[in-house]
Amino acid sequence: xxxxxxxxxxxxxxxxxxxxxxxxxxxxxxxxxxxxxxxxxxxxxxxxxxxxxxxxxxxxxxxxxxxxxxxxxxxxxxxxxxxxxxxxxxxxxxxxxxxxxxxxxxxxxxxxxxxxxxxxxxxxxxxxxxxxxxxxxxxxxxxxxxxxxxxxxxxxxxxxxxxxxxxxxxxxxxxxxxxxxxxxxxxxxxxxxxxxxxxxxxxxxxxxxxxxxxxxxxxxxxxxxxxxxxxxxxxxxxxxxxxxxxxxxxxxxxxxxxxxxxxxxxxxxxxxxxxxxxxxxxxxxxxxxxxxxxxxxxxxxxxxxx
Amino acid sequence: xxxxxxxxxxxxxxxxxxxxxxxxxxxxxxxxxxxxxxxxxxxxxxxxxxxxxxxxxxxxxxxxxxxxxxxxxxxxxxxxxxxxxxxxxxxxxxxxxxxxxxxxxxxxxxxxxxxxxxxxxxxxxxxxxxxxxxxxxxxxxxxxxxxxxxxxxxxxxxxxxxxxxxxxxxxxxxxxxxxxxxxxxxxxxxxxxxxxxxxxxxxxxxxxxxxxxxxxxxxxxxxxxxxxxxxxxxxxxxxxxxxxxxxxxxxxxxxxxxxxxxxxxxxxxxxxxxxxxxxxxxxxxxxxxxxxxxxxxxxxxxxxxx
Numbered sequence: 001x002x003x004x005x006x007x008x009x010x011x012x013x014x015x016x017x018x019x020x021x022x023x024x025x026x027x028x029x030x031x032x033x034x035x036x037x038x039x040x041x042x043x044x045x046x047x048x049x050x051x052x053x054x055x056x057x058x059x060x061x062x063x064x065x066x067x068x069x070x071x072x073x074x075x076x077x078x079x080x081x082x083x084x085x086x087x088x089x090x091x092x093x094x095x096x097x098x099x100x101x102x103x104x105x106x107x108x109x110x111x112x113x114x115x116x117x118x119x120x121x122x123x124x125x126x127x128x129x130x131x132x133x134x135x136x137x138x139x140x141x142x143x144x145x146x147x148x149x150x151x152x153x154x155x156x157x158x159x160x161x162x163x164x165x166x167x168x169x170x171x172x173x174x175x176x177x178x179x180x181x182x183x184x185x186x187x188x189x190x191x192x193x194x195x196x197x198x199x200x201x202x203x204x205x206x207x208x209x210x211x212x213x214x215x216x217x218x219x220x221x222x223x224x225x226x227x228x229x230x231x232x233x234x235x236x237x238x239x240x241x242x243x244x245x246x247x248x249x250x251x252x253x254x255x256x257x258x259x260x261x262x263x264x265x266x267x268x269x270x271x272x273x274x275x276x277x278x279x280x281x282x283x284x285x286x287x288x289x290x291x292x293x294x295x296x297x298x299x300x301x302x303x304x305x306x
Numbered sequence: 307x308x309x310x311x312x313x314x315x316x317x318x319x320x321x322x323x324x325x326x327x328x329x330x331x332x333x334x335x336x337x338x339x340x341x342x343x344x345x346x347x348x349x350x351x352x353x354x355x356x357x358x359x360x361x362x363x364x365x366x367x368x369x370x371x372x373x374x375x376x377x378x379x380x381x382x383x384x385x386x387x388x389x390x391x392x393x394x395x396x397x398x399x400x401x402x403x404x405x406x407x408x409x410x411x412x413x414x415x416x417x418x419x420x421x422x423x424x425x426x427x428x429x430x431x432x433x434x435x436x437x438x439x440x441x442x443x444x445x446x447x448x449x450x451x452x453x454x455x456x457x458x459x460x461x462x463x464x465x466x467x468x469x470x471x472x473x474x475x476x477x478x479x480x481x482x483x484x485x486x487x488x489x490x491x492x493x494x495x496x497x498x499x500x501x502x503x504x505x506x507x508x509x510x511x512x513x514x515x516x517x518x519x520x521x522x523x524x525x526x527x528x529x530x531x532x533x534x535x536x537x538x539x540x541x542x543x544x545x546x547x548x549x550x551x552x553x554x555x556x557x558x559x560x561x562x563x564x565x566x567x568x569x570x571x572x573x574x575x576x577x578x579x580x581x582x583x584x585x586x587x588x589x590x591x592x593x594x595x596x597x598x599x600x601x602x603x604x605x606x607x608x609x610x611x612x
Binding site for chain 1: 496600
């Protein structure tokens with residue numbers, strides 16, 4: 001089924017304990033699009049770039065059957081730029097520089113042919129911009145997934161709460177779930193947040209895995225213990241891309257299938273962190289992905305007879 | 307099979323965000339013994355108490371078929387006392403007071419009839435004291451599990467390394483695994499630590515679950531998302547008691563069975579934190595434990611066909 005993913009396409013400069021990468025291609029839509037492309041060939045990206053964005057990278061995306069009609073090119077302007085440095089534990093980072101550039105006046109336009117998409121992934125952006133994308137859909141998508149961050153909870157909480165009423169799945173990390181709900185217990189936080197609108201909540205816990213909640217069910221996907229986390233940038237978006245890509249490919253939004261989608265998303269994210277930027281997730285094949293999914297299943301597999 | 311568990315029997319005064327408990331019975335051996343008693347009726351505790359230790363609590367333990375012959379009563383002396391206050395996140399705590407009392411010159415003596423036990427649980431104590439218990443066993447136990455903490459890594463690392471060479475399973479938390487190994491990645495830390503002696507390593511991650519490592523296998527047991535963690539005191543020892551109690555009851559120390567034991571230990575620990583001290587784990591029945599184990603299994607259960 002058709003998938004629309006909205007988000008940034010950007011340059012990142014990163015410093016991790018393992019090294020530095022200067023001005024490499026990043027952005028939520030980039031990671032989501034690449035990750036989803038392993039599952040579905042009907043992905044439409046909606047984003048904005050400046051004319052500094054490398055044409056070769058656009059070709060790479062097109063070669064993966066990612067439709068870029070919705071990516072606006074602003075001549076004479078620069079692409080969004082973010083620079084950050086990770087601490088030794090890789091769970092926290094400092095933002096060194098943010099240059100909005102083309103993002104400052106980003107008004108996403110969903111291409112005509114994509115407005116009837118059954119699956120909509122709203123990457124992290126101003127909540128009102130996320131809302132404006134939903135407005136453009138000619139039919140209510142079968143599933144809308146929204147990613148956001150603490151920044152919007154700090155400065156645009158009311159707008160965020162408005163858009164939350166319109167989505168099916170919210171994807172945030174544990175600290176954000178606690179901030180948004182005011183509850184420390186993630187079980188309580190999940191109940192509070194699902195009362196705000198989303199029928200499902202994904203709480204990402206980084207190296208500690210991810211939780212999927214619905215009104216009366218909960219599922220936990222572990223994170224794979226890795227020798228080295230090289231660069232966590234984009235892991236959350238890669239997870240989201242794998243999650244919604246798997247759902248769009250199967251067309252099944254039952255809780256059971258969302259559990260599978262969480263595992264596929266987690267597997268994709270576990271690849272993402274192994275190299276800088278998109279390097280690793282551009283080099284995968286289905287065999288590698290299936291093998292990784294097997295590792296996730298094996299990790300918690302236990303037979304108990306009562 | 308016979309199980310010997312060595313550790314403290316003590317008084318704790320606790321403050322958590324949910325309330326205070328003054329001078330309640332605690333201690334590693336207490337929690338281990340109670341937890342193990344749901345699985346095996348051949349547990350021998352080795353510990354030391356003062357004459358302030360309540361006889362009614364000793365009766366409670368005896369009524370659970372826990373053998374207390376190895377618990378030395380020091381007349382005219384006071385039991386070990388610890389007082390602590392938990393922070394809001396319940397993962398960190400401040401020690402307010404520690405009174406060693408009877409523990410100062412504790413020389414554990416394993417009763418004659420328990421020296422051929424097949425299972426030995428060494429609760430957190432001075433490493434040299436843990437070693438002295440192994441020396442007393444007439445036959446090398448089938449399985450020796452050791453619990454320790456960062457305190458001994460700080461002040462008695464050499465002694466700790468000596469006893470590590472003599473045990474089969476080490477049980478520590480994630481920060482302790484990082485400190486002991488010098489590795490940040492838990493996968494690397496596990497390899498480093500298993501090179502120090504133990505064939506298996508359990509890394510406890512509190513609300514994030516637990517990992518079990520052997521030379522070529524890894525298993526992850528999630529933690530159950532709970533509405534409220536009331537008091538985490540004793541959770542690690544309750545986990546250890548359930549783990550080794552299950553193994554002693556089944557007599558099977560294969561990796562597959564250790565996985566089951568980890569789930570049973572996790573289930574016991576999830577009860578422990580629901581009330582102050584030993585209140586909750588003294589009130590369980592087998593039906594409740596099996597139901598909780600089912601919840602753990604369901605939490606990560608997913609069917610994927612390739």
